[in-house]
Amino acid sequence: MSELRKDPIVGRWVIISVERGKRPTDFVSPSQRKKGGFCPFCPGHEHTAPPEIMAFRPSGSPKDSPGWTLRVVPNKFPALQIHGELSKTGEGIFDKMNGIGAHEVVIETQDHNLALSTMPLKAVEDALWAYYMRLNDLKKDQRFKYVLIFKNEGEDAGASLEHTHTQLIALPIVPKLVKEEIDAAEKYFDFKDRCIFCDVINQELEDGRRVIYENKGYLALAPFAPRAPFETWILPKKHESAFYPPDKDFSLLADILQRILRQIDRILDVPPYNFIVHTSPFYDEANDYYHWHIEIMPKLTKIAGFEWGSGFYINPTPPEEAAKFMREAKI
Amino acid sequence: MSELRKDPIVGRWVIISVERGKRPTDFVSPSQRKKGGFCPFCPGHEHTAPPEIMAFRPSGSPKDSPGWTLRVVPNKFPALQIHGELSKTGEGIFDKMNGIGAHEVVIETQDHNLALSTMPLKAVEDALWAYYMRLNDLKKDQRFKYVLIFKNEGEDAGASLEHTHTQLIALPIVPKLVKEEIDAAEKYFDFKDRCIFCDVINQELEDGRRVIYENKGYLALAPFAPRAPFETWILPKKHESAFYPPDKDFSLLADILQRILRQIDRILDVPPYNFIVHTSPFYDEANDYYHWHIEIMPKLTKIAGFEWGSGFYINPTPPEEAAKFMREAKI
Numbered sequence: 001m002s003e004l005r006k007d008p009i010v011g012r013w014v015i016i017s018v019e020r021g022k023r024p025t026d027f028v029s030p031s032q033r034k035k036g037g038f039c040p041f042c043p044g045h046e047h048t049a050p051p052e053i054m055a056f057r058p059s060g061s062p063k064d065s066p067g068w069t070l071r072v073v074p075n076k077f078p079a080l081q082i083h084g085e086l087s088k089t090g091e092g093i094f095d096k097m098n099g100i101g102a103h104e105v106v107i108e109t110q111d112h113n114l115a116l117s118t119m120p121l122k123a124v125e126d127a128l129w130a131y132y133m134r135l136n137d138l139k140k141d142q143r144f145k146y147v148l149i150f151k152n153e154g155e156d157a158g159a160s161l162e163h164t165h166t167q168l169i170a171l172p173i174v175p176k177l178v179k180e181e182i183d184a185a186e187k188y189f190d191f192k193d194r195c196i197f198c199d200v201i202n203q204e205l206e207d208g209r210r211v212i213y214e215n216k217g218y219l220a221l222a223p224f225a226p227r228a229p230f231e232t233w234i235l236p237k238k239h240e241s242a243f244y245p246p247d248k249d250f251s252l253l254a255d256i257l258q259r260i261l262r263q264i265d266r267i268l269d270v271p272p273y274n275f276i277v278h279t280s281p282f283y284d285e286a287n288d289y290y291h292w293h294i295e296i297m298p299k300l301t302k303i304a305g306f307e308w309g310s311g312f313y314i315n316p317t318p319p320e321e322a323a324k325f326m327r328e329a330k331i
Numbered sequence: 332m333s334e335l336r337k338d339p340i341v342g343r344w345v346i347i348s349v350e351r352g353k354r355p356t357d358f359v360s361p362s363q364r365k366k367g368g369f370c371p372f373c374p375g376h377e378h379t380a381p382p383e384i385m386a387f388r389p390s391g392s393p394k395d396s397p398g399w400t401l402r403v404v405p406n407k408f409p410a411l412q413i414h415g416e417l418s419k420t421g422e423g424i425f426d427k428m429n430g431i432g433a434h435e436v437v438i439e440t441q442d443h444n445l446a447l448s449t450m451p452l453k454a455v456e457d458a459l460w461a462y463y464m465r466l467n468d469l470k471k472d473q474r475f476k477y478v479l480i481f482k483n484e485g486e487d488a489g490a491s492l493e494h495t496h497t498q499l500i501a502l503p504i505v506p507k508l509v510k511e512e513i514d515a516a517e518k519y520f521d522f523k524d525r526c527i528f529c530d531v532i533n534q535e536l537e538d539g540r541r542v543i544y545e546n547k548g549y550l551a552l553a554p555f556a557p558r559a560p561f562e563t564w565i566l567p568k569k570h571e572s573a574f575y576p577p578d579k580d581f582s583l584l585a586d587i588l589q590r591i592l593r594q595i596d597r598i599l600d601v602p603p604y605n606f607i608v609h610t611s612p613f614y615d616e617a618n619d620y621y622h623w624h625i626e627i628m629p630k631l632t633k634i635a636g637f638e639w640g641s642g643f644y645i646n647p648t649p650p651e652e653a654a655k656f657m658r659e660a661k662i
Contacts, residue, residue, distance in 0.1 A: 005555055005556035006556055007554065007555070007556040008527060008555065008556075009512055010508070010511050010515050011515065012558070012642060012644070013556070013643065014556045014558055014643070014644040014645070014646055015643075015644070015645045016556070016557075016646050017645075017646070017649070018649045022560060022647040022648045023648075023656070024561075024599050026647075027560065027602070027629075027632075079645045091555075092534045092538075093527075093530050093534050094534075094555045094556075148641055148643060158632075158638075169643075171643075175641050176642035176643070177341070177641055177643070178641065178642070178643075180341050180642070181340055181341050184340050184341050184342065196339060196340055196424075197340070200339060200340075200424060203424050203425075207423075223338065224336055224338070224339065224422075224425045225336035225337055225338040225339075225343065225344070225345045226347075227343070229353060230355070267355040271358070276641055300358040301358070310481065310506050310508055310607055311506050311507035311508030311509070311511070312344065312345070312500075312502075312506035312507070313343070314345070314348075314410045315345055315346065315347050315348070316348045316353040316357075317347075317348070318347050318348070321354075325354070325355050
């Protein structure tokens with residue numbers, strides 16, 4: 001089983017695979033992903049993945065058989081293990097716990113060649129529904145405090161398979177950056193009695209230079225201090241603390257998410273990217289101070305190494321220009 | 332001029348190049364570094380870089396001429412600009428300042444094919460001396476609070492030139508992760524009246540499993556909760572808050588630094604890597620709670636995209652195993 005370990009100085013938790021650890025030689029000649037090789041996510045190969053957790057498929061069609069439009073399966077090589085009791089221990093100055101958690105994969109389309117940007121809009125809506133349903137289900141497990149929902153699209157963004165998919169990792173802790181963001185928002189609320197994200201939204205809508213797109217429910221913007229070129233945030237315009245649309249309707253979110261991903265594909269020639277859903281932890285889902293949102297980060301530069309070590313970013317593209325290019329993209 | 336901008340939520344400062352911003356097309360077809368192309372850092376090409384700030388060269392040999400063994404020059408494409416007054420302004424909810432700072436490059440050898448791991452030990456010692464001298468000089472500038480000293484080695488670690496070099500960026504702010512680390516160490520000291528790094532060193536020396544190498548002055552270890560495989564920290568064994576050796580002798584630090592880099596080269600086949608010197612800010616250099624050190628991060632995996640967005644790391648190699656491989660490396 002893996003372990004969750006906490007850095008004693010800055011309090012950052014990491015998952016360490018203590019059992020099947022990678023040896024130096026595993027890194028020396030990283031195998032290149034073969035284009036067109038065997039794909040475990042394609043229809044007909046359902047049994048090469050662990051049994052499905054849920055799927056959108058014609059009623060009556062058996063589990064783990066073709067015919068689905070979306071499937072959720074456990075990660076075959078999970079970072080954390082679902083079975084067992086959470087056990088927290090110390091080791092002198094160090095803190096750790098066993099690697100209890102869930103690691104799931106949402107396969108949003110059976111078509112190997114589609115992506116969120118190119119699939120039918122209805123499929124994007126279904127994908128958002130699936131994230132939501134899995135989040136709601138994992139929430140019932142008292143061991144978990146947070147679920148990270150993220151997509152690595154393209155090899156350079158960390159995807160190990162070509163077939164598009166999104167991952168959910170349920171955690172017994174709240175990740176450091178998420179916690180920091182939430183704590184900072186809470187502090188702002190204590191001081192101002194307003195949500196800082198709502199304030200940002202209002203100012204950005206009035207200013208306009210960093211606005212990329214908006215529809216009735218959501219706003220997409222280039223943040224004022226982006227870490228990377230073309231970093232884009234999608235936020236609900238009305239205050240919502242967690243990833244649960246008030247009217248259980250994902251159509252407007254699907255619209256803005258697909259549109260942004262299409263703009264990114266268009267102006268940056270289908271770059272690798274990551275997105276992460278930032279939402280409130282399970283133990284404080286309904287609150288006045290935190291505002292859930294999606295952060296999308298095209299992977300364009302190779303400078304991340306030094307930057308994620310220092311927390312200091314050098315971004316060669318002003319967000320005002322990035323937003324303008326995005327707005328003007330012909331999609 | 333560039334701008335320093337602060338994220339209003341988490342307080343992270345980033346440098347934004349507001350003038351010569353990169354357009355989408357600049358990212359679409361990144362030019363590959365040509366091996367063996369023109370190198371501005373090689374002897375004879377001194378005049379292609381801005382005039383040298385300092386150099387180790389035979390006495391009497393003119394500035395910006397060949398014959399040097401080490402040179403420090405301003406970065407030709409600086410992220411920050413040295414001239415001008417620091418001006419801090421608000422923009423509604425947002426905070427920014429003009430991009431005042433220094434951005435220097437230490438060229439540690441005239442040999443295009445050497446690296447810190449392969450140059451003579453004396454040259455490594457000289458390199459450390461140069462970092463130290465530049466740090467001391469930049470400290471005199473009242474506008475600066477911190478100097479980041481870091482190396483990107485290899486294209487995948489963000490190096491834009493093949494010829495080995497280290498960068499110094501003098502900043503009017505303290506980078507977020509540095510500040511967090513310092514604040515956390517201070518909090519621990521308030522509680523325990525001990526330096527947390529000293530406590531870690533003592534425990535690790537007693538435990539032994541994560542120790543990679545030690546000499547009379549320094550300890551190299553695989554940290555308990557490493558973000559990445561083979562992450563290595565080098566710390567002075569005795570408490571020192573800033574990167575100034577008490578006896579002004581860099582020989583032991585050169586020994587351990589070169590040895591670690593050789594071990595990394597050996598077992599990981601000369602991987603790209605980053606190192607960052609973590610030291611106290613200028614305004615509080617001599618203190619009891621912070622312990623300067625160097626963090627070295629081989630760049631082996633491509634998973635950083637999602638991880639630097641969430642602050643949550645999955646590391647496939649336990650530090651105990653990494654340390655064992657490093658200890659056993661035949662260098």
